[in-house]
Amino acid sequence: MIRRTKKQCPELVLPDDKEYLECVKDILRNESFLSMQNFIQHGTTTCLEHCLNVSYRSYLFCKKHNLNYRAAARAGLLHDLFLYDWHFHAKLTGNCFHGLTHPKCALENARREFKLNDIEANSILRHMFPLTPHPPRYREGNVIMWYDKVCGIMEILRRPAYKQSAILAQPI
Numbered sequence: 001m002i003r004r005t006k007k008q009c010p011e012l013v014l015p016d017d018k019e020y021l022e023c024v025k026d027i028l029r030n031e032s033f034l035s036m037q038n039f040i041q042h043g044t045t046t047c048l049e050h051c052l053n054v055s056y057r058s059y060l061f062c063k064k065h066n067l068n069y070r071a072a073a074r075a076g077l078l079h080d081l082f083l084y085d086w087h088f089h090a091k092l093t094g095n096c097f098h099g100l101t102h103p104k105c106a107l108e109n110a111r112r113e114f115k116l117n118d119i120e121a122n123s124i125l126r127h128m129f130p131l132t133p134h135p136p137r138y139r140e141g142n143v144i145m146w147y148d149k150v151c152g153i154m155e156i157l158r159r160p161a162y163k164q165s166a167i168l169a170q171p172i
């Protein structure tokens with residue numbers, strides 16, 4: 001399991017955006033959510049950083065286009081709440097289909113911790129389309145699905161704008 005030490009992992013910072021933080025403040029204090037900082041998602045980006053990238057970009061897009069930005073912000077933060085290191089998951093569990101199974105796992109974990117509305121639940125469950133067969137039911141889910149892919153690619157390429165410090169300014 002890849003675990004970052006404090007030295008390797010600088011203090012997490014959040015968007016300097018009061019309205020965004022108001023939408024997600026309960027999630028940001030949740031221990032299961034915060035434990036995502038222990039797991040690498042892409043390159044040097046942790047699951048938590050990846051989810052923040054997807055959440056904040058989806059929030060901004062949905063706000064600009066009069067969609068449910070609160071649901072997008074919350075589902076973006078929770079869409080990868082599977083809580084394990086997927087790099088070693090197949091070896092440890094025999095489950096070689098993380099790409100297909102983790103949305104359901106994330107949804108179950110999210111439901112254990114938070115009350116989700118239909119948009120949030122469906123957006124989490126279907127964010128891996130087209131790898132999984134069903135597209136998101138709501139427009140907010142489509143926004144998350146696309147930003148998940150864009151952010152994933154940018155994180156793998158280690159683009160500076162997709163490192164936390166480039167877009168986020170307020171310490172937790």
Ligand SMILES: [Fe+2]
Pocket residue numbers: 079080102103127128
């Ligand atoms: Fe995912």
Ligand SMILES: [Fe+2]
Pocket residue numbers: 050054079080148
């Ligand atoms: Fe993701």
